[in-house]
Amino acid sequence: MPETDGDPPGLTVGGTQALINLEDRHTSGAYPKRPLAIVRGEGIWLWDAEGRRYMDMTSGQGVALLGHSHPAILETVRRQAELLITCPEIFYNDRRSELYASLSQYTPEDLNRFFLCNSGTEAVEGALKFARLKTGRPGIVAAKSGFHGRTFGALSATWNPSHRRGFGPLLPEVSHIPFNDLRAVDAAIDASTAAVILEVVQGEGGVVPAKGEFLELVRRLCEQRGALLIFDEVQTGLGRTGRRFAAEHFSVTPDVICVGKGLAGGLPIGAVIWRDSLGKWPQGSHGSTLGGNPLACAAATATLSLLDSGLLEHVAQVGEKFLADLRELEHPMIREVRGLGLMIGIDLRRRVTPVLKALMERGVLALPAGPTVLRLLPPLVVTEEQLIEVFDAMLEALEVLEDE
Ligand SMILES: *Cc1c(COP(=O)(O)O)cnc(C)c1O
Numbered sequence: 501m502p503e504t505d506g507d508p509p510g511l512t513v514g515g516t517q518a519l520i521n522l523e524d525r526h527t528s529g530a531y532p533k534r535p536l537a538i539v540r541g542e543g544i545w546l547w548d549a550e551g552r553r554y555m556d557m558t559s560g561q562g563v564a565l566l567g568h569s570h571p572a573i574l575e576t577v578r579r580q581a582e583l584l585i586t587c588p589e590i591f592y593n594d595r596r597s598e599l600y601a602s603l604s605q606y607t608p609e610d611l612n613r614f615f616l617c618n619s620g621t622e623a624v625e626g627a628l629k630f631a632r633l634k635t636g637r638p639g640i641v642a643a644k645s646g647f648h649g650r651t652f653g654a655l656s657a658t659w660n661p662s663h664r665r666g667f668g669p670l671l672p673e674v675s676h677i678p679f680n681d682l683r684a685v686d687a688a689i690d691a692s693t694a695a696v697i698l699e700v701v702q703g704e705g706g707v708v709p710a711k712g713e714f715l716e717l718v719r720r721l722c723e724q725r726g727a728l729l730i731f732d733e734v735q736t737g738l739g740r741t742g743r744r745f746a747a748e749h750f751s752v753t754p755d756v757i758c759v760g761k762g763l764a765g766g767l768p769i770g771a772v773i774w775r776d777s778l779g780k781w782p783q784g785s786h787g788s789t790l791g792g793n794p795l796a797c798a799a800a801t802a803t804l805s806l807l808d809s810g811l812l813e814h815v816a817q818v819g820e821k822f823l824a825d826l827r828e829l830e831h832p833m834i835r836e837v838r839g840l841g842l843m844i845g846i847d848l849r850r851r852v853t854p855v856l857k858a859l860m861e862r863g864v865l866a867l868p869a870g871p872t873v874l875r876l877l878p879p880l881v882v883t884e885e886q887l888i889e890v891f892d893a894m895l896e897a898l899e900v901l902e903d904e
Pocket of ligand 1: 650
């Protein structure tokens with residue numbers, strides 16, 4: 501069992517079982533849940549309601565880039581909360597203008613226009629609407645195994661039938677090509693295509709990186725045929741792969757980038773980012789009540805500045821080392837190791853769910869990506885030594901399961 505470290509914090513509803521009972525009574529039911537009640541976090545560590553400590557290799561689904569409760573984020577949020585929490589975009593605001601300035605320093609070339617919202621799926625909705633508006637065309641080309649979110653537009657671009665089933669009809673004029681298939685993408689982009697939307701490394705779809713020649717071809721075809729190229733970097737962006745954006749590994753610059761997840765150090769946020777040359781939204785044509793609120797903006801500015809203080813080099817270095825160690829292992833239960841930076845997928849020759857459970861019992865929290873892929877998204881501040889601990893826990897888990 502995981503280590504117990506200090507007393508559990510003061511809880512109002514009792515221990516784990518009481519929390520589970522209360523949540524289960526009222527939860528939507530939409531989420532597959534683990535029997536674990538998390539009540540505190542610090543750095544790469546999480547504590548459950550019994551005071552047990554876990555290494556968080558999920559980063560809360562890719563969100564806690566800087567680890568949990570980073571002191572600089574805490575201080576920023578605390579200070580801003582005392583000043584001003586909400587301020588709609590009908591007014592100007594100091595924290596929002598600061599974030600725009602930082603983002604435009606952070607983004608490539610001339611991608612200097614931003615629409616701020618509250619989640620990844622909302623960023624994807626914004627990008628798809630923008631593409632139709634700007635091109636006057638209806639078509640969206642997305643990739644098989646791609647994931648873009650759960651609202652109707654984003655869901656239409658998402659491929660996995662188990663996410664789509666029961667919700668049709670979805671958006672018309674959305675097609676799905678096999679990821680990394682050069683001939684298919686050439687055939688799919690035509691005069692009715694508003695945009696091609698892709699993840700640079702497919703996350704939920706099994707941690708599958710794009711091929712450089714595929715991205716280069718898509719870039720060229722979009723330009724020739726008047727379609728926008730949208731990269732959904734909600735999971736891959738902001739240092740996860742060891743670069744500011746995963747697209748930089750391939751020297752391909754899209755017209756539009758969607759970000760979300762960790763942009764505001766754990767507070768809800770999303771953003772659509774696009775080229776100056778595409779112009780603006782017509783006034784009143786889009787909006788989001790909580791988008792661009794000062795609290796999230798302040799946290800995001802602090803996050804960007806921390807990402808740019810040597811963290812990307814750290815991610816590239818420890819990520820490369822960890823991936824090399826995993827590949828060297830040649831474990832009989834591992835089919836393939838894929839990834840970029842600290843976005844790691846270990847494709848197993850068995851179902852991943854029991855492995856996740858065995859890891860949890862050894863104090864390591866990890867994610868699945870499809871039925872057989874173990875996905876690790878550690879906070880970017882994770883150390884080489886901590887990753888070795890994760891490596892050993894994984895070996896132990898695989899060994900125990902092999903014996904069963
Ligand atoms: C998580 C994710 C989304 C959806 O983000 P939400 O904040 O859950 O709406 C979209 N695209 C990708 C690539 C993601 O990983």
